[in-house]
Amino acid sequence: MQTHFDTIVIGGGPGGLAAAYSLAEQQSVLVAENDLWGGTCPNRGCDPKKMLYSAVEILDQQQALQAHGLRGKSTINWSELMAFKRHYTQQVPENTLNGLQSAGIQTITGTAHFVDSQTLQINKINYTAAHFIIATGQTPTIPTIDGQEFLQTSNQFLDLKHLPDKIAFIGAGYIAIELANIAVTAGAEVHIIQHNNRILRDFPVAMTSELVTSLQNKGVQFHFGTTVTGIHKSAKGLTLNNPDGLMLTVNAVFAAMGRKPNIAQLALEKAGVTTSNHGIQVDDHLMSSNPRIYAIGDVVDRPQPKLTPVAGFEARYVAGQLLQTNTTAIAYPLIPHTVYASPQISQVGITVKTAQDNPRQYRIKQQTTTNWYTFNRIKESNAIVTTIFERQTNQLVGAAAYTTLAEELINYFTTLIKNQTTATELTDTIYNYPSPASDLKYYY
Numbered sequence: 439m440q441t442h443f444d445t446i447v448i449g450g451g452p453g454g455l456a457a458a459y460s461l462a463e464q465q466s467v468l469v470a471e472n473d474l475w476g477g478t479c480p481n482r483g484c485d486p487k488k489m490l491y492s493a494v495e496i497l498d499q500q501q502a503l504q505a506h507g508l509r510g511k512s513t514i515n516w517s518e519l520m521a522f523k524r525h526y527t528q529q530v531p532e533n534t535l536n537g538l539q540s541a542g543i544q545t546i547t548g549t550a551h552f553v554d555s556q557t558l559q560i561n562k563i564n565y566t567a568a569h570f571i572i573a574t575g576q577t578p579t580i581p582t583i584d585g586q587e588f589l590q591t592s593n594q595f596l597d598l599k600h601l602p603d604k605i606a607f608i609g610a611g612y613i614a615i616e617l618a619n620i621a622v623t624a625g626a627e628v629h630i631i632q633h634n635n636r637i638l639r640d641f642p643v644a645m646t647s648e649l650v651t652s653l654q655n656k657g658v659q660f661h662f663g664t665t666v667t668g669i670h671k672s673a674k675g676l677t678l679n680n681p682d683g684l685m686l687t688v689n690a691v692f693a694a695m696g697r698k699p700n701i702a703q704l705a706l707e708k709a710g711v712t713t714s715n716h717g718i719q720v721d722d723h724l725m726s727s728n729p730r731i732y733a734i735g736d737v738v739d740r741p742q743p744k745l746t747p748v749a750g751f752e753a754r755y756v757a758g759q760l761l762q763t764n765t766t767a768i769a770y771p772l773i774p775h776t777v778y779a780s781p782q783i784s785q786v787g788i789t790v791k792t793a794q795d796n797p798r799q800y801r802i803k804q805q806t807t808t809n810w811y812t813f814n815r816i817k818e819s820n821a822i823v824t825t826i827f828e829r830q831t832n833q834l835v836g837a838a839a840y841t842t843l844a845e846e847l848i849n850y851f852t853t854l855i856k857n858q859t860t861a862t863e864l865t866d867t868i869y870n871y872p873s874p875a876s877d878l879k880y881y882y
């Protein structure tokens with residue numbers, strides 16, 4: 439049995455897999471995974487979430503076109519929707535494993551931990567390698583409160599056999615907002631309990647406050663400035679309480695208060711790898727404090743958003759370092775990010791907040807586009823698109839969108855910013871008409 443490899447990758451999620459495939463042609467590679475092959479995104483993250491969201495998008499469109507040519511609405515059948523999702527997710531681990539093995543990558547199912555600076559133990563067997571890449575991701579944060587054992591997480595939500603009648607989410611970030619929107623559209627009574635007064639702190643306030651109204655119109659009940667200190671189980675359900683008099687009884691409570699790095703099981707102190715509460719500390723080459731060991735993806739303590747394409751980019755970057763095809767410090771491309779709610783909020787590049795804080799450097803063009811042909815055609819009730827330009831060069835440097843079309847609009851803006859496309863070049867480009875792309879020149 440082979441126990442020495444050029445590179446051992448710990449974690450079989452999007453980051454670890456991208457690293458393994460990038461190295462496999464030139465190196466002997468072992469990937470260790472202790473749970474579902476494929477990791478968070480395809481098993482219990484992006485992909486299953488967005489499959490459930492497919493039904494939400496269609497219901498939203500039906501709702502918008504009521505009395506504009508459509509009458510009557512479909513309803514979500516939760517168990518059928520879950521079956522649709524499961525048909526996809528249940529194939530992920532096996533397909534992932536088969537794919538790795540067909541590419542000549544060795545795999546092992548088990549929890550990896552270091553025994554010294556160059557030895558990893560998995561299933562009681564020691565493995566050595568010239569390099570290690572840690573890609574162990576994150577897991578949901580569970581608060582230390584009375585009754586914390588009653589808390590579920592996004593993992594359970596995305597696999598619910600039956601949709602509970604009354605649901606509470608603690609937190610108002612990506613996960614709470616996206617899952618609350620799915621649950622309320624599917625017919626549940628939904629509460630979002632947020633310790634401060636702000637949802638989705640990284641997105642423009644002008645858009646997040648509109649999203650609160652939109653979700654309230656769908657029936658979501660927000661409890662701002664509210665901290666849950668205890669959960670009590672009775673015949674009526676789960677009652678959330680706090681010293682200020684909160685008494686909310688629901689059937690299921692989901693913790694959506696952020697995620698913490700999966701580092702506890704790795705015995706990193708034995709390998710001389712330093713960490714913080716935010717994950718593995720790395721330099722600008724993604725090398726940890728042990729030069730044999732790199733870290734990528736969600737487990738890394740870096741300010742970039744924790745997203746699947748970011749994990750993949752970091753993986754390919756580290757593979758380049760190990761294959762010595764690239765020796766420069768990591769330079770991230772633009773990272774668009776989207777909240778898949780009703781509607782979506784998406785942004786890329788310089789943020790609205792940065793532009794507002796630096797008015798001499800940036801010009802902001804915020805447009806309510808609700809009555810533009812593209813948005814009126816689908817009866818969008820409120821659409822906002824903001825573009826940000828650098829004053830000195832007049833170049834587009836950032837964009838944010840609040841509309842059901844946001845994910846694709848921001849993809850266009852990502853390309854326009856990257857290519858430094860000017861207004862004249864856009865006017866000279868012919869796009870399909872009428873389509874969101876044929877409007878692009880009006881955002882300049």
Ligand SMILES: Cc1cc2nc3c(=O)[nH]c(=O)nc-3n(C[C@H](O)[C@H](O)[C@H](O)COP(=O)(O)OP(=O)(O)OC[C@H]3O[C@@H](n4cnc5c(N)ncnc54)[C@H](O)[C@@H]3O)c2cc1C
Nearest residue numbers: 449451452453472477478483484550574575735736745746
């Ligand atoms: C509900 C939800 C929705 C999301 N939606 C989106 C989205 O729409 N778009 C987007 O870009 N991102 C989304 N994300 C984030 C995305 O899933 C992550 O950024 C991505 O999965 C990170 O990849 P990774 O490889 O770093 O970690 P992971 O995918 O978490 O993979 C890490 C793997 O390591 C394994 N592991 C951990 N410890 C060990 C050990 N000691 N030994 C062996 N194996 C170990 C784990 O079991 C896991 O399989 C979402 C996340 C969640 C939770």
Ligand SMILES: NC(=O)c1ccc[n+]([C@@H]2O[C@H](COP(=O)([O-])OP(=O)(O)OC[C@H]3O[C@@H](n4cnc5c(N)ncnc54)[C@H](O)[C@@H]3O)[C@@H](O)[C@H]2O)c1
Nearest residue numbers: 609610611612613614633694695696697744745776777778
């Ligand atoms: N569409 C996407 O790309 C997508 C979707 C889901 C998740 N994700 C990824 O997963 C990560 C985790 O998502 P998340 O929603 O758990 O985290 P988050 O960081 O987006 O939101 C956490 C929420 O919990 C609140 N909170 C923090 N501490 C709290 C406390 N002590 N008590 C009560 N509330 C508290 C925060 O104010 C915030 O509202 C995201 O940051 C993102 O990287 C991405």
